[in-house]
Amino acid sequence: MSNERKNLTTSWGAPVGDNQNSITAGSRGPTLIQDVHLLEKLAHFNRERVPERVVHAKGAGAHGYFEVTNDVTKYTKANFLSDVGKRTPMFVRFSTVAGENGSADTVRDPRGFALKFYTEEGNYDLVGNNTPVFFIRDAIKFPDFIHTQKRHPQTHLKNPDAVWDFWSLSPESLHQVTILMSDRGIPATFRHMHGFGSHTFKWTNAEGDGVWIKYHFKTEQGIQNLAPELAAKIAGENPDYHTEDLFNAIEKGDFPAWKMYVQIMPLEDADTYRFDPFDVTKVWSQKDYPLIEVGRMVLNRNPENYFAEVEQATFSPGTLVPGVDVSPDKMLQGRLFAYHDAHRYRVGANHQALPINRPKNEVHTYQRDGQMRFDNNGGGSVYYEPNSYGGPSESAENKQAAFPVQGVADSVSYDHIDHYTQPGDLYRLQSEEERARLVQNYVEAMAPVTKDEIKLRQIAHLYKADPEFGQRVAQGLGLQVPQHV
Structure with a gap:
């Protein structure tokens, strides 16, 4: 590292004369609003965190x-x-x-x-x-699903009731939940x-x-x-x-x-x-x-x-x-x-x-302006399309491939779909030691749920995937597999 002295500057490049003491009216203050270096430091500090990702934050x-x-x-x-x-x-x-x-x-x-x-x-x-x-298999359920993984709006604590209530009412989740409760x-x-x-x-x-x-x-x-x-x-x-x-x-x-x-x-x-x-x-x-x-x-x-x-x-x-x-x-x-x-x-x-x-290659778009535009914003080049000035244009050979669609526009339910075969296969593919750990993880995760109705609904899904699977989790929770399964 070079030993050459570097002057501290403001964000606009001006040298800073004092970074240890704010400008005040006399030795005891108050602080003067003319201390733009202080104001800039505080304002930037308040904005050092962009909003964290709603999911995948860590x-x-x-x-x-x-x-x-x-x-x-x-x-x-x-x-x-x-x-x-x-x-x-x-x-x-x-x-x-x-x-x-x-x-x-x-x-x-x-x-x-x-x-x-x-x-x-x-x-x-x-x-x-x-x-x-x-x-889940439909994006319309995604906000609700993520809400169940976040904190309760009153207690600000994680809420197992919400987690298992949603999963037990969404049988399509069983495959992923079973992977989640496994060793992996x-x-x-x-x-x-x-x-x-x-x-x-x-x-x-x-x-x-x-x-x-x-x-x-x-x-x-x-x-x-x-x-x-x-x-x-x-x-x-x-x-x-x-x-x-x-x-x-x-x-x-x-x-x-x-x-x-x-x-x-x-x-x-x-x-x-x-x-x-x-x-x-x-x-x-x-x-x-x-x-x-x-x-x-x-x-x-x-x-x-x-x-x-x-x-x-x-x-x-x-x-x-x-x-x-x-x-x-x-x-x-x-x-x-x-x-x-x-x-x-x-x-x-x-x-x-x-x-x-x-991207590593050059970008040619007609997008302009917006917050934090830190390149030359397209300079003086043409800013609309189609145009007669030789601006960038589409290349038909790069269109997304077509595929046929048909049917009635509707919000289609998928209640009739088989949600149980693949989770059942996953359970049966595991060794007895892996199954035992899977069952124990299910039991420990569901134990804090306060409503037996929610537990029984999830047990019914497990039983449909594999009867032994449902029975073992039910036994671990001190419950019986529902008779109507």
């Missing part, structure tokens, strides 16, 4: 790269997947879901798995979790968990042919989880345990890595598959659609500044590149709006221009 991030290891160009024209060996820089943010910014890392909660690829055709965001499914509900570190795009997406190749796909990221460090007792102990002793682990691993050169795979479904199979392939509460059997290797993600550089890079990073499943399209997944469709809108509220209308979010 997180850690790192830089890295993605390297293609298998030729998938027959499925997608995405430029960053165009050549084996091609590397694309990335930024990744891991997070918990429900807690506030200061909450503990080792709670039982899904983990966010948000990836930003800085491709030559613009940024591509893949915003998933460490689970292949989610609690508390990963040992961010490095020791898989990641998933969760939703179904569409890949389109250069000829315009498409396939439905699901993303899987398999950790090369191996799956490791924490026992609840150890997780609780760590939460009290080091609530930033996962954040610290990720930083230290990268700092010492132990770079975490994941292999990316996709499942590929022909478009026509969507009409005949035994589960709705666009239902994010369901998985596709890997026996039906095996994993195909695509590439490898490596994280090899820590952020220089947490706020600038991790807190201000914005991700959206609507940040797409040519060759990657969306599907009719109802939860995904809602997220396409909600995530970008959250960033406009939290960080600002020009969040995409911040260094951590800015």
